[in-house]
Amino acid sequence: QKEVEQNSGPLSVPEGAIASLNCTYSDRGSQSFFWYRQYSGKSPELIMFIYSNGDKEDGRFTAQLNKASQYVSLLIRDSQPSDSATYLCAVYILTGGGNKLTFGTGTQLKVEL
Amino acid sequence: NAGVTQTPKFRILKIGQSMTLQCAQDMNHNYMYWYRQDPGMGLKLIYYSVGAGITDKGEVPNGYNVSRSTTEDFPLRLELAAPSQTSVYFCASSRLAGSDTQYFGPGTRLTVL
Numbered sequence: 001q002k003e004v005e006q007n008s009g010p011l012s013v014p015e016g017a018i019a020s021l022n023c024t025y026s027d028r029g030s031q032s033f034f035w036y037r038q039y040s041g042k043s044p045e046l047i048m049f050i051y052s053n054g055d056k057e058d059g060r061f062t063a064q065l066n067k068a069s070q071y072v073s074l075l076i077r078d079s080q081p082s083d084s085a086t087y088l089c090a091v092y093i094l095t096g097g098g099n100k101l102t103f104g105t106g107t108q109l110k111v112e113l
Numbered sequence: 114n115a116g117v118t119q120t121p122k123f124r125i126l127k128i129g130q131s132m133t134l135q136c137a138q139d140m141n142h143n144y145m146y147w148y149r150q151d152p153g154m155g156l157k158l159i160y161y162s163v164g165a166g167i168t169d170k171g172e173v174p175n176g177y178n179v180s181r182s183t184t185e186d187f188p189l190r191l192e193l194a195a196p197s198q199t200s201v202y203f204c205a206s207s208r209l210a211g212s213d214t215q216y217f218g219p220g221t222r223l224t225v226l
Contacts, residue, residue, distance in 0.1 A: 004155070032212040043203055043217040044156070051212075088155070092212055097169060099211035101146075103155035 001026050004091050006104035014112055019076040021107050023089030026070070032099075033065055033072045034090040038106065044088055048074065079111045114139050117218035119204050125224045126194040134189040134221050136204030144207045145187040146215060147171075147179065149200040156203065162187055163210060194225045 003026045013019045021035075032051055036044035050056045050063040050072065062075040072091070076083055086106040092099040120135045138145065143164045148156040158171030162181040176198055178190040187206075191198060201222050205215040 008153070034214065036217075043220045046214055046216070049214055090215075097171075100158060100171070101215055105153060105155045 002104075003027065003093050003102045004089055004104040006087075006089050006107045008105055009108040010110050011107055012110045012112055013079050015079060015081060017079050019079045019083065019109055019111070021074040021076075021087050021089075021109065023072045023074075023091075023104055024070055025072070025089075025091045025093070025102075027091070027093045028067075028070060029094055030067075030070075030091045032092045033063070034101070035061075035063060035072075035074045036088040036090060036103075038086045038088055040085075047087070076109075079109075081111050081113060084109055084111045116140065117204055117206055117216055119202075119218035119221050121221060122219065123222045125226060126191075127226060128194060128196065130194050131190070131192050132194070132223075134191070134202055134204075134223075136187045136189065136218060137185050138187075138204075138206040138216075138218075139185065140206060140208070140216070141184065142206035142208050142216075143184065144210045144213075145181065146205040146207075147177070147187070147189045148203045148205065149173065150203060150220075151200050159189065159202075191223075196225050199223060199225045 035047040048063045064073045089104040093102040117138045146161045147159040160179040162168045204218040207213040207215045
């Protein structure tokens with residue numbers, strides 16, 4: 001089992017719809033979860049972080065965390081063409097050298113006009 | 114604040130050549146990281162540093178070396194470049210370790226021919 005798993009996509013949604021991006025992780029003890037957005041040829045850019053179970057909202061973005069199910073998701077409301085990018089889920093995983101930020105391979109989102 | 118800066122943006126090396134990728138941050142972060150990202154793959158940690166004079170190996174350190182003489186700078190050295198080192202390299206920094214947001218530089222795209 002991969003430490004952080006995401007569906008690679010592409011996930012295609014029409015403009016104005018809700019995009020739902022999902023991520024599962026292997027370390028039940030993980031406490032910190034991040035969503036990064038990465039445009040083609042660019043570096044990862046932080047969208048949101050979440051530490052507690054439940055929902056966290058920031059503008060059109062909502063992060064959802066369920067530690068019991070080891071599942072974190074990102075909802076994007078009113079999706080815009082500018083949201084088309086790869087979304088990376090990142091989780092701090094305990095390793096022999098301490099907690100390391102471990103990335104999923106990313107989900108490519110395409111918002112269509 | 115410039116955040117995290119990296120130079121060069123692009124570089125082509127011949128097999129066996131050496132080079133140093135530069136990384137600097139002006140956020141007074143103690144923790145700095147080097148990642149590589151291959152197409153369709155998540156970011157892999159190469160080396161990290163918890164402060165000036167202290168570095169440690171990440172997941173994929175072979176073929177690389179680092180040093181950290183100041184809080185601001187964290188160069189990555191490639192000795193005897195190989196085609197397997199063709200990748201995009203990202204430097205990142207964080208204020209705290211183990212749970213904090215990591216901020217990324219713009220990346221260096223390296224091709225070894």
